[in-house]
Amino acid sequence: MLRTSINRRTLLKTTALATASVVAAPYIRGAHAAGKLSLGVWDHWVPGANDNMNKLCKEWGEKNKVEVQIDYITSVGDKDMITATAESQAGAGHDIMTHRSWQIVVHRRMLEPLDEVMASLEKQGGPANEIANYLAMVDGHWYGIPTCTGSQVKPCCSRVDLYKQHCGIDLQAMFPAGDNRDKALIDSWNWDLYLSSAEKLMKAGFPVGNPLGQTSDAIDWVGALFRSHGVVAIDEKDNIKISSDATRQVLEYMKKFTPQMPPEVYAWDDAGNNRWLISGKGAGIMNPPSAWVVANRDNPSVGAQCWTHDMPRGPAGRFVGHLPIFFGLWKFSQNKEAAKDLIRFLSEKDQARKFVAASSGYDLPSFKSYYDFDTWKEAGPPKGSVYNYPPRGDEQVSIAGYPARPDVAAQVYNSAVMVNMVSRVTQGGESIESAIKWAERELEGYLRA
Numbered sequence: 001m002l003r004t005s006i007n008r009r010t011l012l013k014t015t016a017l018a019t020a021s022v023v024a025a026p027y028i029r030g031a032h033a034a035g036k037l038s039l040g041v042w043d044h045w046v047p048g049a050n051d052n053m054n055k056l057c058k059e060w061g062e063k064n065k066v067e068v069q070i071d072y073i074t075s076v077g078d079k080d081m082i083t084a085t086a087e088s089q090a091g092a093g094h095d096i097m098t099h100r101s102w103q104i105v106v107h108r109r110m111l112e113p114l115d116e117v118m119a120s121l122e123k124q125g126g127p128a129n130e131i132a133n134y135l136a137m138v139d140g141h142w143y144g145i146p147t148c149t150g151s152q153v154k155p156c157c158s159r160v161d162l163y164k165q166h167c168g169i170d171l172q173a174m175f176p177a178g179d180n181r182d183k184a185l186i187d188s189w190n191w192d193l194y195l196s197s198a199e200k201l202m203k204a205g206f207p208v209g210n211p212l213g214q215t216s217d218a219i220d221w222v223g224a225l226f227r228s229h230g231v232v233a234i235d236e237k238d239n240i241k242i243s244s245d246a247t248r249q250v251l252e253y254m255k256k257f258t259p260q261m262p263p264e265v266y267a268w269d270d271a272g273n274n275r276w277l278i279s280g281k282g283a284g285i286m287n288p289p290s291a292w293v294v295a296n297r298d299n300p301s302v303g304a305q306c307w308t309h310d311m312p313r314g315p316a317g318r319f320v321g322h323l324p325i326f327f328g329l330w331k332f333s334q335n336k337e338a339a340k341d342l343i344r345f346l347s348e349k350d351q352a353r354k355f356v357a358a359s360s361g362y363d364l365p366s367f368k369s370y371y372d373f374d375t376w377k378e379a380g381p382p383k384g385s386v387y388n389y390p391p392r393g394d395e396q397v398s399i400a401g402y403p404a405r406p407d408v409a410a411q412v413y414n415s416a417v418m419v420n421m422v423s424r425v426t427q428g429g430e431s432i433e434s435a436i437k438w439a440e441r442e443l444e445g446y447l448r449a
Contacts, residue, residue, distance in 0.1 A: 035065075037066055038069040039057070039097075041053060042072075042100070046360060049149070049358045054070065056345075056346060056351055081100065084103060084328075088107045091110070092332060095333040096329055098150065099325065100325055102409075102410035103326075104328060106410070108138045111328045113141040114340065115141055117145055121367070129322070131324060131397045134406065135406060136326050147347060148351075148355040149359070151322075152323050153320045153321060154224075156284055156286055157285050157309075159206070159277075159307075160305050160307045166204040167197040167201065172307060172384075174309070175307070175388045177377060181392075186394075191253060194312040198261070207260060207282065208282060209261055209282045210286055211265050212265045213267060213419070219400050221311075222422060223401070224311055224320055224398055226246075227316070227317075228313065228316055232244075248436075273291070274291040274294065278299050278302060279299070280301070286311070289360060289361050290362055292308065303381065308389045310391075313394070317396060320397060321398060352367075361376050412443070
């Protein structure tokens with residue numbers, strides 16, 4: 001049986017009565033295995049992507065004689081995180097939950113270690129990326145397995161026609177849909193070129209649009225900008241490092257850059273930049289391929305001109321915001337061995353390939369050896385539009401708050417410290433030194449907490 005949604009009534013039932021509903025026979029491999037598993041899964045943004053999860057779980061369940069139940073839980077209003085918190089506190093609910101980036105650390109005391117599952121996956125696919133390790137390995141143990149479905153990075157998605165016409169930049173030549181990159185062209189794509197091109201696009205009436213509210217899209221691109229200049233808010237030894245020449249350089253840069261965007265970016269939610277691109281008014285955003293997918297559906301003339309490509313490089317390197325999603329197994333699950341086997345199955349390369357195809361390239365595995373899937377080469381129009389969505393070349397994944405202890409970094413991220421610094425300087429009229437002093441006080445509070 002596959003359920004496809006969760007509401008308040010279902011949530012209350014799940015957390016208050018689940019101890020009666022999740023009792024299952026022990027999982028035994030073989031033709032006569034039986035039992036039940038329930039999953040709470042993030043409700044995908046891309047239309048039709050959930051159907052692939054249904055199909056794969058049904059396939060695994062029929063093979064292993066296990067009844068699999070799925071609830072798709074929206075992240076709108078953080079209902080997925082609220083559900084996980086309620087189940088963690090109640091000690092009852094689904095067997096497997098998908099957890100967004102910081103939530104493995106939050107719930108680790110109620111999660112089952114998954115070291116053997118990760119060892120099996122890394123034996124096949126090589127090591128998971130740095131951010132997956134940072135977020136899901138706690139005290140030397142894996143408490144979450146990075147899942148392909150829903151995991152994302154947020155590189156540039158730009159209009160090739162507008163960049164070519166108004167800036168003289170051929171993004172398809174710079175970032176081709178293949179391995180034949182020209183190093184000199186790639187090296188030229190830095191934050192200085194991004195600023196000068198943004199100025200030309202604003203003058204032409206087609207500005208780029210990157211949000212500057214307290215939302216994940218804003219936090220991710222601003223965090224990547226800061227990291228590319230070598231800025232660290234708090235280091236791994238709890239030292240506050242936000243007061244630096246690199247921080248001042250970034251804030252000076254943003255004083256020049258923000259006037260090249262529409263003024264409403266300060267009020268945008270996570271859908272604001274998507275709408276801006278799809279409307280045809282914008283020349284570029286920083287986002288997963290979901291905006292491009294919807295543009296091809298709702299405004300094909302825009303979708304056919306969208307090209308996903310690397311972030312600009314800074315003095316400390318080229319970084320892109322990464323938000324992985326993890327499978328977690330609750331300690332109170334009554335069918336742990338079956339759950340581990342299902343998590344392993346859903347995370348293997350063959351299944352990851354299907355997740356990527358079903359999401360039109362949106363889903364991003366944490367294993368670099370998975371980046372050879374045909375979807376990224378073939379998807380269009382234009383063909384190859386999302387080939388450069390997986391980090392290639394010198395682009396590295398990052399998350400705002402790194403490398404502080406994850407419990408501290410989560411506060412840096414969720415309170416949007418770096419975005420607030422930018423807004424104070426560029427919108428509020430504060431001095432750079434005042435914004436840095438404010439940030440230092442905030443960071444001191446996180447360490448005390």
